[in-house]
Amino acid sequence: MKKSAIILLSVLLVNCSNKEKPSESATPIDTGTEINLSNEQIAAIGLGYGKIEMDTISAILKVNGKIDVPPQNMVSVSVPLGGYLKSTQLLPGMKVNKGEVIATFEDPQYIQLQQDFLSVKAKINYSENEYQRQKELNANKTSSDKVFQQAEAEYLTQKIALKSLSEKLRLINVNPEQLNENNISRSVNVFAPIDGYVSKINANIGKYVNPADVVFELVNPSDIHLALTVFEKDIDKLYIGQKLVAFTNNNLEKKHACEILLIGQNLSNERSIEVHCHFKNYDKSLIPGMYMNAEIDLTSAACAVLPEDAILNYEGRNYVFVEKQKNKFVLTEVKTGNSEKGRIEILNATEINNSSIVVKGAYQLLMGLKNKQE
Numbered sequence: 001m002k003k004s005a006i007i008l009l010s011v012l013l014v015n016c017s018n019k020e021k022p023s024e025s026a027t028p029i030d031t032g033t034e035i036n037l038s039n040e041q042i043a044a045i046g047l048g049y050g051k052i053e054m055d056t057i058s059a060i061l062k063v064n065g066k067i068d069v070p071p072q073n074m075v076s077v078s079v080p081l082g083g084y085l086k087s088t089q090l091l092p093g094m095k096v097n098k099g100e101v102i103a104t105f106e107d108p109q110y111i112q113l114q115q116d117f118l119s120v121k122a123k124i125n126y127s128e129n130e131y132q133r134q135k136e137l138n139a140n141k142t143s144s145d146k147v148f149q150q151a152e153a154e155y156l157t158q159k160i161a162l163k164s165l166s167e168k169l170r171l172i173n174v175n176p177e178q179l180n181e182n183n184i185s186r187s188v189n190v191f192a193p194i195d196g197y198v199s200k201i202n203a204n205i206g207k208y209v210n211p212a213d214v215v216f217e218l219v220n221p222s223d224i225h226l227a228l229t230v231f232e233k234d235i236d237k238l239y240i241g242q243k244l245v246a247f248t249n250n251n252l253e254k255k256h257a258c259e260i261l262l263i264g265q266n267l268s269n270e271r272s273i274e275v276h277c278h279f280k281n282y283d284k285s286l287i288p289g290m291y292m293n294a295e296i297d298l299t300s301a302a303c304a305v306l307p308e309d310a311i312l313n314y315e316g317r318n319y320v321f322v323e324k325q326k327n328k329f330v331l332t333e334v335k336t337g338n339s340e341k342g343r344i345e346i347l348n349a350t351e352i353n354n355s356s357i358v359v360k361g362a363y364q365l366l367m368g369l370k371n372k373q374e
Contacts, residue, residue, distance in 0.1 A: 049269045050357055078213060085206065088207065094199055104187050121162055240261070242260040246279075304353070323357070329365060
């Protein structure tokens with residue numbers, strides 16, 4: 001063991017000059033700096049050699065966004081004719097079923113509307129009979145055209161009024177076909193239009209609500225999707241059906257599988273677009289509005305690669321040792337790209353293609369070269 005330590009120390013001090021060490025602002029390594037080793041030194045370090053190889057590396061695009069729901073899954077509940085909120089049991093986050101009574105409203109106008117409907121309904125029978133009678137009399141020339149036209153106009157007016165009042169009753173969820181003088185009510189019920197959850201409540205008991213006011217907001221989360229923000233420079237890397245995983249900052253380990261469903265076509269002022277993604281499996285813990293991170297798998301492509309151990313990062317630049325001649329190594333700068341499973345993409349591979357490159361023991365060579373420079 002002692003003998004090995006002496007040999008390794010000699011490697012690190014190879015070709016060193018007797019100059020004193022400079023200050024901390026040492027001269028950076030220049031591309032093309034060389035170091036010579038003996039066979040014994042190479043064996044002591046255990047240098048390993050390799051060459052540029054072609055392989056596929058899957059790049060990952062990291063983006064972020066938030067959970068969203070389509071417009072058809074978000075419903076704003078209002079009261080078309082307005083009224084006072086009489087009762088509701090809803091709380092934010094509560095689950096509701098389609099057709100369930102979620103609130104009761106009351107107002108004098110409901111009574112008036114029902115009264116008007118029943119009054120017109122009572123008159124229309126008389127108007128219809130009078131219209132038929134005048135029609136027969138006019139056909140026999142025993143009644144003037146004017147009287148017949150008045151009867152016809154009155155009958156049609158009553159039919160229009162009845163239809164109009166009937167539709168108004170349906171707006172407040174009153175069935176006109178079941179309405180009679182015995183079941184006139186001052187209150188009406190509001191029903192849940194979808195299955196989902198209550199996201200907002202904008203009224204309290206006793207408050208008057210105008211027709212334009214939104215009383216409740218309901219969300220059906222069964223079709224939630226992820227809206228990601230992608231910048232302009234990365235748009236051409238995306239396509240419909242592309243796979244990705246999403247996760248929250250609170251639970252980085254839990255990955256949610258998604259795929260791209262829609263790519264926006266309009267750039268924002270920040271030079272970005274929205275990309276809508278569909279979750280493979282719905283997770284109830286995901287709430288609309290929640291922020292998420294995402295990693296998009298980009299198309300794999302064959303590229304020139306080297307093992308990570310061959311790459312040396314020094315003062316913000318990346319280098320490899322290329323064997324120029326036997327036992328003679330040249331420190332050469334390289335440009336790196338994506339990395340995966342211990343391999344790094346080399347962007348300027350043509351400059352060192354087919355060269356013998358140190359893939360094991362490169363760090364020991366760098367230490368020896370630094371000592372040489374000092």
